[in-house]
Amino acid sequence: MTRSDHMRLYTFKDSFQDAFIKNFICVALGIIINYINGVFVYTFCKNAVFYGNSRYILYIHLVTNDMIMLSVAVGLHVATYAVPFMQVSICCFLLLLGNMTAKNAPLNLAGMATERYIAVCKPLHHPQICTVKRAYILICLIWMASTIPVLADVFIIIVLKPLSFFNTNTVCILWDIFDTQQHRDRATVVEIIFMLFVWLTLFYTYFMILHTAKNASTDQVSAKKAQNTILLHGAQLLFSMLSYIAPFIDMYLVPLFPKSRSNILFTTFLLTHILPRLLSPLIYGIRDQQFVKYIKSYFSCKHEHASQVKPQ
Template sequence: MNTSQERDSFQDAFIKNFICVALGIIISHINGVFVYTSCKNAVFYGNSRYILYIHLVTNDMVMLSITVGLHVVSYAVPFVQVSLCCFLLLLCNVTARNTPLNLAGMAIERYIAVCKPLHHPQICTVKRTYILICLIWMASIIPALADVFIIIALKPLTFFNSNTLCILWNVFTTQQHRDRATVVQVMFMLFVWLTLFYTYFMILHTAKNACTDQASAKKAQNTILLHGAQLLFSMLSYIAPFIDMYLVPLFPKSRSKILFTTFLLTHILPRLLSPLIYGIRDQQLVKYVKGYFSCNHEHASQVKPH
């Protein structure tokens, strides 16, 4: 979040917030179209692959709304109550952690579909998919709650009634918070990257088998590679503070522009990757979208799944 609003003129502040809100609305609208279309057709919400995709873009919409909201609030009402700020930051952190874990789950589903096609209907059931989503949320919520317990243990309860600029390290200020965050992020990223590498090379190995559907295997490989690219963009949010610390001293007169640019590149634009990587590439989903949002709505009910 851009913390340099005290140096921005009204015009600069208006332009920055307009860009953030406009991008947030556009990206959320695109994601919302795919979510709406998926939820209106049983062929999608009865399929584990699409359930994970719906969860991914819905999660991104929540994170994007909070992130853009905090950015606007930092200009309009810089200081907010710590308890409210703490809740918003925790929800933002949880949804941010959900993204890489969800990508790992989608990679595993593609691995099972290509490498174990006969077992896919039994393994990737709707019930098990929702259980996986619950586990993803639990894995993300537990570290977030640990941050709250650290505050309760080290600071007086009156701290929650005080006002602060709603930035992560203004609330979670202790070294324990930083140590916990580092350990958790390393563990999460290690698990996700190992999952992506394993599933990709297993699909690559299976694709060499003449009995395998080569087109499906190739598409699964490309999907996992794109998940890796998406994960790289998601990881930019973790290194954004270091980018700012390196660039701001080099270009002190451009501090505000640097902070705003890194904010856009690491927090806003990566949320656009989900519909581009997984939604638009899916011909079946795109066909339903065209059917629902064309003038001829009857066409949507006539579209048959492949």
Template structure:
């Protein structure tokens, strides 16, 4: 988020906030359509793939709402109480880290479905899927809580009652925070990428060998590449603080634009890939979306027709 809003003119500030709010509303509306479709269709309740997908979408919606709100706050009311800021930053960090871990879980589910189809119903049950979601939240929350505990250990409690600019590296300023962030991000990145590579290369291998339809194999390959692209964009949120730390000193006059660009590319735009990859390309999901919204359009047209004159 922008830590130097005082250097922006009113026009620049308005344009940046307008872009963030507009994209946030559009992406959350699209994601909300998929959440609505999921809860309206009982057919999705027992499918671990769709449960994981809706968890990914919901987590993205929370993350977008909080981050866009914080971005606006840094312009409108720059300073807020540290305790509230810590809670909001914790929520941002947790939901941001949920996405790559959720993608790893979806990769494992697809690997089991394609490579071990006979065992898929026994392994990927609804109960185990929700347990896995709880583990994802635990894995994302514990590092964020460690940041809070470091502040409690190193700073007086009065620090939480003070006001500050609510930006990650402005609150978690110690070397311990940087060491913790570096270690955790490396571990997360290695785990998720190894999981993705293993799962999807195995799926690609099975798809090419088992299918005589070359078009089907090509479609599977394209899907895998899209998953990799989404993961790559999601992982950018891990290294965004480091990008800012290295680029800002090199181009101090462009600090505001650098921070805004990295925020846009690593926190907002990747959230648009989930509905495009999993929702619109999924024929079953798209079929239910079309049926619900086409029915609503028909109802609206019928209600809007004028009554015939007597």
């Protein structure tokens, strides 16, 4: 049984109460996580001190990317219940946007790890290499790298299927739309290349920082923080990769526990698509004293302003 078959059963066999509870949990978590991430985006936009630092620019791009990814995932989850059959053209746009943001996240982590490597191992060259302009160029390159496979998927559909296919209705699931062997081959090759590149980048930058930290002239505190940051990037990447193995988890567990099919699929969806989006602010933002200082300042000022408002 394929992931698509599982999702159909998952969607149509839930009672109204179960469907309501699951969608409520997804939407509530989505709002909470996006609010937390939105606080970091707001803090970044309101304080010019962050504008000139490539590290914060890359971080806020990661957070914004996660917000888009989460919104698409939650929206599609609710849509499978509210509008089970969606027009293929609309579904394609949403699936491809989600696919692009999913690929952006690990590439952005690789860019952030490289920036930390340059800051620790080549501190004298860091201001010249990691400029604001180059940070935005890197972000553009990340989006280009994630867009090319998406355009390839659309091109395959145009070549192999009639244009009228885009006007038909279907269950909005990735492998129901991009269901050809060419799509699977393309996806396998691209995912392997992307993951190899990101993991090699993380391993290289971590061990280079570890090696540099042994030098007595190196700022040991900064080196240690950079090592911890890259290790956390690796943990974050592992959680991000859960979305790739989720179909295999479903295909293994569902036959073992057929009566719990709906709950298994819902749990894997939460663990692989929703909760990992909370990692960016928890792993990176809250550890950054600069961000924490301005967030505390923002909330304290907001509280003081509210306390000064006199009741009518």
